[in-house]
Amino acid sequence: xxxxxxxxxxxxxxxxxxxxxxxxxxxxxxxxxxxxxxxxxxxxxxxxxxxxxxxxxxxxxxxxxxxxxxxxxxxxxxxxxxxxxxxxxxxxxxxxxxxxxxxxxxxxxxxxxxxxxxxxxxxxxxxxxxxxxxxxxxxxxxxxxxxxxxxxxxxxxxxxxxxxxxxxxxxxxxxxxxxxxxxxxxxxxxxxxxxxxxxxxxxxxxxxxxxxxxxxxxxxxxxxxxxxxxxxxxxxxxxxxxx
Numbered sequence: 001x002x003x004x005x006x007x008x009x010x011x012x013x014x015x016x017x018x019x020x021x022x023x024x025x026x027x028x029x030x031x032x033x034x035x036x037x038x039x040x041x042x043x044x045x046x047x048x049x050x051x052x053x054x055x056x057x058x059x060x061x062x063x064x065x066x067x068x069x070x071x072x073x074x075x076x077x078x079x080x081x082x083x084x085x086x087x088x089x090x091x092x093x094x095x096x097x098x099x100x101x102x103x104x105x106x107x108x109x110x111x112x113x114x115x116x117x118x119x120x121x122x123x124x125x126x127x128x129x130x131x132x133x134x135x136x137x138x139x140x141x142x143x144x145x146x147x148x149x150x151x152x153x154x155x156x157x158x159x160x161x162x163x164x165x166x167x168x169x170x171x172x173x174x175x176x177x178x179x180x181x182x183x184x185x186x187x188x189x190x191x192x193x194x195x196x197x198x199x200x201x202x203x204x205x206x207x208x209x210x211x212x213x214x215x216x217x218x219x220x221x222x223x224x225x226x227x228x229x230x231x232x233x234x235x236x237x238x239x240x241x242x243x
Contacts, residue, residue: 012237012238013085014049014087015051015086015087016051017077018053019054021175023176023208024206027210031230032046049081053073058073062095074102078103089112090112090230091111092229094114094115094206094225112229116151117232119151119153125223127221131195133166133204133205134204134205136167139205156198158193169186170206174206175208179211179212184217195219201220201223
């Protein structure tokens with residue numbers, strides 16, 4: 001046994017299904033690498049398989065409400081990751097968790113669900129009324145809100161005009177790696193309005209929203225789903241077989 005093998009930790013291979021958008025998938029890669037180095041020290045890095053899809057196709061199908069086709073697409077990609085050796089799955093997007101039931105139907109490895117990980121962290125922090133900022137699909141459809149409610153939370157979403165504004169900024173700017181100061185100011189103002197509506201914390205419910213909002217500028221305590229999701233995935237990857 002070599003010195004490297006003797007010091008190599010037991011770690012499961014994380015399958016990352018990304019590309020939705022590339023901006024968020026880059027964050028996932030960077031975070032998983034940094035968190036692994038912090039946790040294990042030295043030159044350690046995570047065992048990853050990344051399957052990236054064409055976000056242009058995904059966004060078009062979203063706008064067409066073709067969620068069945070999207071479910072089939074991601075199911076195929078998830079099965080590819082499993083066949084490639086992934087031992088757990090991370091879907092690197094909040095919105096596309098809408099199609100998780102179809103995506104996971106024929107997959108046998110576990111999925112680390114972004115909403116479950118976020119809800120657990122919010123409850124551990126003693127909060128109960130999270131404001132939710134994400135795409136209109138995430139803020140308006142039941143797949144995400146009901147998941148949070150099922151954990152005992154009472155999520156609060158922005159008013160319609162704010163939801164439409166957030167959605168436009170995500171797709172027209174953030175997903176294109178375009179980060180603007182005026183958009184940051186707008187998101188901070190929306191977070192303030194959520195606070196006035198009774199929110200006691202803030203879910204960055206789109207993996208790109210952290211490009212604009214952070215604990216440094218938010219009027220509410222922030223729960224960044226990208227950070228939380230990566231931490232939860234690494235926890236699972238490093239679990240011993242006896243855990």
